[in-house]
Amino acid sequence: MSTIQSDTAGSVWKILVTEGQEVSEGDELLILESMKMEIPFEAEHDGRVEKIHVAENDLVQDGDDLVTVSE
Amino acid sequence: MTFTWESALAELEKRRALSRQLGGERRVQRQKDQGRLTIRERIEAMTDEFQEIGEFTTVDEVDANGNVIGKLPAGFVCGLGTVDGRTVAIGGEDFTIRGGAPQTYLDRMKGGLGGFVEDLAHEYKIPLMMFVEGIGGDVTAQEDMGHAYLVSSMSWQRSFDLLTEVPVVGMVSGAAVGGAAARAVLSHFSVMTKDSVIFAGGPPLVRRALGIDLTKEELGGARIATASGAIDNIAEDEADAIDQMKTFLSYLPQNVWELPPRTESEDPVTRRAPELLKIIPENRRQPYKVNKMIEAIVDTRSFFEIGPNWGKSVVTGLARMDGMSIGVVASNPRHLGGALDASAAEKQVRFVDMCSTFHIPILYFVDVPGFMVGPQAEKANVVRWGMRAIQSIIEAEVPIVTIQVRKAYGLAASATSNPDKLGLRLAWPTGEWGDLPIEGGVEAAYGRQIAEADDPARMRAQVEARMAELVDPWRTAEAFGVEGMIDPRETREIVAAFFNASRDAMKSQIHEPKRRWSVRP
Numbered sequence: 001m002s003t004i005q006s007d008t009a010g011s012v013w014k015i016l017v018t019e020g021q022e023v024s025e026g027d028e029l030l031i032l033e034s035m036k037m038e039i040p041f042e043a044e045h046d047g048r049v050e051k052i053h054v055a056e057n058d059l060v061q062d063g064d065d066l067v068t069v070s071e
Numbered sequence: 072m073t074f075t076w077e078s079a080l081a082e083l084e085k086r087r088a089l090s091r092q093l094g095g096e097r098r099v100q101r102q103k104d105q106g107r108l109t110i111r112e113r114i115e116a117m118t119d120e121f122q123e124i125g126e127f128t129t130v131d132e133v134d135a136n137g138n139v140i141g142k143l144p145a146g147f148v149c150g151l152g153t154v155d156g157r158t159v160a161i162g163g164e165d166f167t168i169r170g171g172a173p174q175t176y177l178d179r180m181k182g183g184l185g186g187f188v189e190d191l192a193h194e195y196k197i198p199l200m201m202f203v204e205g206i207g208g209d210v211t212a213q214e215d216m217g218h219a220y221l222v223s224s225m226s227w228q229r230s231f232d233l234l235t236e237v238p239v240v241g242m243v244s245g246a247a248v249g250g251a252a253a254r255a256v257l258s259h260f261s262v263m264t265k266d267s268v269i270f271a272g273g274p275p276l277v278r279r280a281l282g283i284d285l286t287k288e289e290l291g292g293a294r295i296a297t298a299s300g301a302i303d304n305i306a307e308d309e310a311d312a313i314d315q316m317k318t319f320l321s322y323l324p325q326n327v328w329e330l331p332p333r334t335e336s337e338d339p340v341t342r343r344a345p346e347l348l349k350i351i352p353e354n355r356r357q358p359y360k361v362n363k364m365i366e367a368i369v370d371t372r373s374f375f376e377i378g379p380n381w382g383k384s385v386v387t388g389l390a391r392m393d394g395m396s397i398g399v400v401a402s403n404p405r406h407l408g409g410a411l412d413a414s415a416a417e418k419q420v421r422f423v424d425m426c427s428t429f430h431i432p433i434l435y436f437v438d439v440p441g442f443m444v445g446p447q448a449e450k451a452n453v454v455r456w457g458m459r460a461i462q463s464i465i466e467a468e469v470p471i472v473t474i475q476v477r478k479a480y481g482l483a484a485s486a487t488s489n490p491d492k493l494g495l496r497l498a499w500p501t502g503e504w505g506d507l508p509i510e511g512g513v514e515a516a517y518g519r520q521i522a523e524a525d526d527p528a529r530m531r532a533q534v535e536a537r538m539a540e541l542v543d544p545w546r547t548a549e550a551f552g553v554e555g556m557i558d559p560r561e562t563r564e565i566v567a568a569f570f571n572a573s574r575d576a577m578k579s580q581i582h583e584p585k586r587r588w589s590v591r592p
Contacts, residue, residue: 007383007405007406008383008405008406008407009407034406034407034408035407035408035409035410035440036356036408036440036510037356037357037358037404037405037408038354038356038357038358039358039405040357062383062406
C-alpha cells in the first residue's frame with residue numbers, strides 16, 4: 001500500500017483512474033495543474049486504486065495525499 | 072612509590088580501558104536500545120584508521136546531592152581519521168555522558184564550538200567530520216563554574232573560519248538541541264537519520280514559552296528540518312548517513328587551496344543521450360523529471376542530490392563530468408512551475424557559495440518562468456531572496472555553463488548566468504526567453520487595447536502570434552544573444568569540453584579567500 005502525495009501546490013485538473021481499478025507501475029493516476037503546468041502523478045508500483053483522496057478542481061498543498069494504491 | 076615502566080604502562084592501559092567504557096554499561100545499553108551507535112562505533116564505521124586525541128580526559132560523576140562519586144570519560148571523542156584514504160579531523164559528542172553537553176569542565180574543549188578538533192581541521196587544513204548529538208548547554212556547567220556564563224563570551228570565529236577553509240560535514244543522530252543544533256547547521260553538508268530531531272529549544276521549552284504541546288518529532292523531526300533547509304538530507308539510518316557524508320566528501324578537495332580530486336571516468340564523454348528526447352515532452356505544458364534529465368548527462372550514477380526536501384523549485388546536487396566534480400542546479404518545473412521562490416533562492420545561494428568556495432564549476436539547467444508571484448511569495452520576501460540568488464551567481468568564482476532547457480523569463484534568468492564573465496549559455500531548441508511569458512506579457516502591455524478592440528479574442532491572438540515569432544530561439548541565436556544552440560543529445564560532450572578547458576583558469580584562482588565568509592549557514 002502506498003499513498004502518492006503532491007510535491008507541489010496546485011489544483012486537480014484530471015483524475016484518470018477510479019477506485020478499485022487495477023494499475024501498473026508508471027500509469028498516470030491524475031494530473032495537477034500548477035503554474036500553467038500539467039503535472040502527472042504516476043503509480044509507484046502495480047496494484048489496485050484503494051482510495052482517491054481528492055476531486056477534480058480541488059486545491060491541494062505540497063504534501064497532501066492524492067491517491068492510495070494497494071500492492 | 073618508585074617509578075617502574077611496568078606500573079606506568081599499566082596505569083595508561085587502565086585509563087584507556089576507562090575511556091572505552093564511555094558512560095558505563097547502562098547508559099551505553101540505552102543508546103543501543105534506541106538503535107543508535109555510540110560515538111566510538113560511529114568513528115569506527117566512518118574511518119579506516121583513527122588516532123585518538125584526548126582519550127584520558129575525564130569528568131566527575133556527581134550525584135544529585137553534589138557529591139563526587141567517581142570519574143567518567145569526558146563527553147567528546149575526537150582525533151585524526153582516515154576516510155577513503157583521506158586524512159580528516161573527526162569527532163563527536165558522547166551522548167552517554169551528560170547528554171553530550173559541552174565539555175566546559177575541561178581546560179580546553181575537545182569539540183563542539185571552537186574545540187580542539189576544530190583547531191586540528193583549521194591548522195592542518197583537513198576536512199572536519201562531525202557526529203552531532205547533544206542537549207546543548209546545561210545548568211550543571213554553571214555549577215561547575217560557580218557562576219552564570221554570558222554566552223556572548225563564546226568565540227564562534229573558528230567555526231566560521233572553517234566554512235571558508237575546509238569541507239565541514241555533519242551528521243545528526245539522536246537529538247541536537249541549542250548549541251549542538253547550531254554546530255550541525257554550520258556545515259557545508261549535513262544529514263540526519265529519519266528518527267532524529269533538531270531544534271533551537273525542545274518541547275518543554277515550547278510548552279512553557281508558547282503553551283503549544285508538540286512531540287519532539289512534530290517540532291523538529293527529520294521531515295520538518297529538511298523541509299526548512301536546516302539540515303540538507305535525510306538518511307534511513309546511521310550507516311546510510313555515514314555513506315552520504317563520505318559521498319559528499321568525495322567531490323570536495325581537502326581544503327580551498329586545492330582543486331577537487333578528479334576520478335577516472337568510465338563513462339565516455341562522447342556518449343550521446345538520445346533518451347533526453349523522451350524525457351523532455353514536446354508539449355511545453357508538461358513537466359519532465361529533472362533528476363532523469365541530469366542523470367542522462369553527467370557521468371553515470373554520479374549525481375548526488377543535496378537538499379531534496381526544501382526550496383523544491385530548484386534541484387541542487389554534486390555530480391561528475393568526465394571525472395571532474397561539478398555542481399548541478401536545475402529548475403524543477405514540477406514545483407511552482409520552476410518559479411524561484413524565497414526558499415529555492417536561499418537553497419541556491421547556499422549551494423552556489425559552496426561550489427565557489429571549493430572550485431567546483433556549475434552546470435545550470437534553466438527552466439524558470441520568473442520569481443514566484445502571489446501573496447505567499449511576497450510575504451516570504453521573494454524579491455530580496457531572489458536578488459541574493461543573483462548576487463551569489465555574480466560573485467561565484469567558478470565557470471557557469473547554463474543549458475536553456477525551456478523558459479528563462481524575467482529577473483530570475485539573471486540568477487542563472489553572469490554576463491560579465493564568460494556567461495556561456497547553450498540553448499536546446501526547446502528554449503524560450505524574454506522579459507515576460509507571452510500570455511501574461513501581452514495582457515500587461517496591451518490589455519486595454521485588446522479589451523477595447525472590436526474583436527478582442529482575434530486581436531489577442533494576433534498580438535500573441537506576433538510575439539511568438541519574436542521568441543523563436545533561433546532569432547536570438549542569429550543575434551548571438553545566446554552563445555550556442557545545441558542538440559540536447561550532444562550536451563554531455565560539449566559541456567565536458569568547456570569544463571575541461573576551464574581547469575587551468577581554476578588552478579590560477581586558488582588563493583586566500585577574499586571574504587571572511589563564504590558559505591552562509
